[in-house]
Amino acid sequence: MKPTADGLVGHCTLGIAHEGPPGxxxxxxxxxxxxxxxxRACAAAGTPGLTVSxxxxxxxxxxxxxxxxxxxxxxxxDDRKIFVSGSITIQTDPDAILVTADGVFIAPDPHRTRTLFPGLQAEA
Known part of the structure; x- marks a missing residue:
């Protein structure tokens, strides 16, 4: 995963364990x-969030x-809401869109975050 001027880019290859329709x-x-x-793009932009939709x-x-x-x-x-878009393409043909997504993430308030994720309490 690498930051770009426009967000984050990642690379991967799915194998047979990830198969749905044949091939x-x-x-x-x-x-x-x-x-x-x-x-991760939310966090990289300075506002970590949890998926709402x-x-x-x-x-x-x-x-x-x-x-x-x-x-x-x-x-x-918009306040605590973070709107994010994403796409999957073939690495050698980034103009051929395979999958796109739009998401809404929410930045939880700090007290609620500590309650939901006690293991993240790195600061005293």
Whole structure:
């Protein structure tokens, strides 16, 4: 995963363990990849957040054993809401969109975060 001027970009290759339709990735893997990178894009933009909603659009099947490029970027914020978009393409053809997503993340208040995630209490 690397920061870009527009957000974060990640690369991966799905294998047979990720198969849905024969020869292609399971849609749930696409959702997981985008949800993870979109959440990290929130943190990279300075506002860590938790997923509230994730709307997926599957444009083309995601091939197995093919290097993929996953992109995520924060598009706007509204108080504690963070709006994020993401996409999956083939690494060698970034203009051919396979999957896109729009997500809404929420930055929890600090007290609620400590309650929800006590293991994250690094500061006293």
């Amino acid at each position: 292609y990735g399971h849609g749930g893997m696409s959702a997981m990849l985008l949800d993870e990178l979109m959440g 994730l709307q997926m659009r599957y444009h083309r099947p995601v091939p197995l054993e093919t290097p993929l490029r996953i992109l995520a970027r924060v598009t706007s914020t």
